[in-house]
Amino acid sequence: xxxxxxxxxRIAALTVIGTAIVLPLVVFVLGPHMPxxxxxxxxxxxxxxxxxxxxxxxxxxxxxxxYLAYALVVFRAPKGEEIVDGAPMRxxxxxxxxxxxxxxxxxxxxxxxxxxxxxxxxxxxGGGGPNPVAKPSGAVFPVQVIAQQWEFTYRxxxxxxxxxxxxxxxxxxxxxxxxxxxxxxxxxWAYQLGVKADANPGVDNVAYVRTKNPSTFQIRCxxxxxxxxxxxxxxxxxxxxxxxxxxxxxxxxxxAPSMKYLPKYAPSYAPDPTFRAG
Ligand SMILES: [Cu+2]
Numbered sequence: 001x002x003x004x005x006x007x008x009x010r011i012a013a014l015t016v017i018g019t020a021i022v023l024p025l026v027v028f029v030l031g032p033h034m035p036x037x038x039x040x041x042x043x044x045x046x047x048x049x050x051x052x053x054x055x056x057x058x059x060x061x062x063x064x065x066x067y068l069a070y071a072l073v074v075f076r077a078p079k080g081e082e083i084v085d086g087a088p089m090r091x092x093x094x095x096x097x098x099x100x101x102x103x104x105x106x107x108x109x110x111x112x113x114x115x116x117x118x119x120x121x122x123x124x125x126g127g128g129g130p131n132p133v134a135k136p137s138g139a140v141f142p143v144q145v146i147a148q149q150w151e152f153t154y155r156x157x158x159x160x161x162x163x164x165x166x167x168x169x170x171x172x173x174x175x176x177x178x179x180x181x182x183x184x185x186x187x188x189w190a191y192q193l194g195v196k197a198d199a200n201p202g203v204d205n206v207a208y209v210r211t212k213n214p215s216t217f218q219i220r221c222x223x224x225x226x227x228x229x230x231x232x233x234x235x236x237x238x239x240x241x242x243x244x245x246x247x248x249x250x251x252x253x254x255x256a257p258s259m260k261y262l263p264k265y266a267p268s269y270a271p272d273p274t275f276r277a278g
Pocket of ligand 1: 147148150185186187221222223224225229232
């Protein structure tokens with residue numbers, strides 16, 4: 001019969017071998033397919049972040065699988081033999097320290113890595129609140145995202161505050177989304193852009209992303225917000241600067257007659273239930 005020490009060494013060896021086989025597959029095969037794709041620089045770095053998460057969890061997963069497989073094969077009771085309890089274990093200092101040390105190192109590494117990534121990417125596509133800690137340098141193109149049960153609308157403060165039912169963005173620009181809500185808590189999730197920001201009533205939640213080439217992207221509400229939450233989706237477009245100029249000019253003409261009913265552009269809105277358009 002093997003000693004418990006040689007069991008430990010065998011499981012450790014299986015973990016190392018398994019990790020050596022699986023790690024390259026994780027990095028080179030699975031990694032490039034991690035969400036949300038490479039639609040924007042922020043989305044690309046989320047792919048990298050997801051790959052790093054997988055890499056960190058691979059040795060732990062391999063240890064658990066190696067242990068399971070080893071136990072299934074080696075600790076199996078011989079046929080016909082009665083199942084009896086092993087000797088009671090009262091702690092194992094070395095393995096406890098090893099487990100605490102490796103998991104602590106992994107969690108600390110991820111905390112530092114995650115914080116660095118958040119700061120480097122100006123919030124990494126997430127909402128940074130009304131005054132984000134990390135802001136992009138240079139000019140930004142502001143777009144307000146207004147969530148309500150159950151749709152998103154968009155206002156362009158640099159184009160007279162016109163409000164549209166579809167989201168169109170110019171290519172190659174640093175966008176600043178100002179996300180807010182008129183009622184419940186929603187979440188503005190523009191998948192291929194790598195943007196997800198909570199939409200809270202009374203709050204101006206800012207999320208940054210730099211657009212790339214013309215493309216389309218999916219928009220969904222990512223916070224359960226009532227009966228038709230599941231239908232709160234939309235398709236957005238990134239278009240060339242010239243196409244954007246044409247589109248926004250057409251929207252301004254189209255909505256000119258109704259602009260007088262819109263509240264003045266503001267960081268957030270408190271709906272007035274007594275208001276009657278007259
Ligand atoms: Cu919603």
